[in-house]
Amino acid sequence: EAGVAQSPRYKIIEKRQSVAFWCNPISGHATLYWYQQILGQGPKLLIQFQNNGVVDDSQLPKDRFSAERLKGVDSTLKIQPAKLEDSAVYLCASSLGVGRGDPLHFGNGTRLTVT
């Protein structure tokens, strides 16, 4: 099966600019996640969707970050305006969403550098 697709692979922007990331999950996966991974740390959950509804966005900085999941399939994550501390790898993951122990399938991420 095709894996989770993310684009772009790399992005360099200046602070206060805006940026958007795109994710196409594995076909049939109901749950989609966006994680932020700062260098040397574990992934931090930003937002979790179940189909096209938000399950958890408690750690999403809503003053600058937004995310949507179009028709319960593809998703975009936007940052506006970006800050230096947003430099990180943004990982998208998907799962079947069937419950306990459901494994996550990750994309290769978008590496964002804010200068």
Add this chain to the structure above:
Amino acid sequence: TQLLEQSPQFLSIQEGENLTVYCNSSSVFSSLQWYRQEPGEGPVLLVTVVTGGEVKKLKRLTFQFGDARKDSSLHITAAQPGDTGLYLCAGEYNQGGKLIFGQGTELSVKP
């Protein structure tokens, strides 16, 4: 706040040595997963444990889930350079709920 403590943070060993990585929390997990991540790639699932006291083996890797489902360990026997990578534990606190990751253990195995 749900927190997963992973230790050690860094580990550099020689080929053939054994090692153990620990993952601890004060909260009970519904399930716990171990992932391995290589540079430039996303994490890849190694194993999922769901039952307290459960032990799973994957070739030279042994995963153990604590009886109280609050901690887990990963033991690698006779490490090889191909085992080099970032090992992440991830706890699921409520069935079907969000997955919280530990900060990771960066393993380097030198030939």
